Amino acid sequence: MKVMVGGTFDPLHDGHRRLLNRSFVLAGPGGQVVIGLTTDSFASQKPHPTLPFEIRKKGLVDYISDQDFSVTWAVEPLNDRYGSALDADFDAIVVSEETLPVAVEINKLRRERGKKKVDIHQITCVLAEDGHWISSTRIWRGEIDIHGRLVGQR
Numbered sequence: 001m002k003v004m005v006g007g008t009f010d011p012l013h014d015g016h017r018r019l020l021n022r023s024f025v026l027a028g029p030g031g032q033v034v035i036g037l038t039t040d041s042f043a044s045q046k047p048h049p050t051l052p053f054e055i056r057k058k059g060l061v062d063y064i065s066d067q068d069f070s071v072t073w074a075v076e077p078l079n080d081r082y083g084s085a086l087d088a089d090f091d092a093i094v095v096s097e098e099t100l101p102v103a104v105e106i107n108k109l110r111r112e113r114g115k116k117k118v119d120i121h122q123i124t125c126v127l128a129e130d131g132h133w134i135s136s137t138r139i140w141r142g143e144i145d146i147h148g149r150l151v152g153q154r
Helices: 014-027 053-066 100-112 136-140
Strands: 002-007 032-038 072-078 092-095 119-122
Touching (some): 002 014, 014 032, 092 100, 100 119
16 A cells, blocks of 8 residues: 655654554555655744754654564655645555644545545544643643653653
8 A cells, every 4th residue: 555644753753653653554564655754945834943854854764764664665855735645646644633634635636636535544643741742843842852751840
């Protein structure tokens, strides 16, 4: 199965790991995962600073390489909310609760272009110790670490 997933992945936290792991498991042995990684210009729209594309890509590559996935994969630049998902031939997209509306919109736009609908697989967001979602914004603010542990509360 060919699966797509996308994000900024900065910093790469436990929620991102869940998203990536689900993508690889869903693709299955012999499958393929395409990871859209936001470009520097697209990532600059975030409410917090982001590391350069190549550094974020290295973090993804290092994480995936450390796993035991029997799946081919590639990282492609993501210049907007959709990337190649509007026209590419693929089977499924993996999203979080937060990005589900983008996947629904992708299917709507694919239908308008005469493309087949893709399956949407939503993961649940990983919760931090305080019961709120782990997010890059919270990490950049210094509230939590990449595992959702509260910072400065110990």
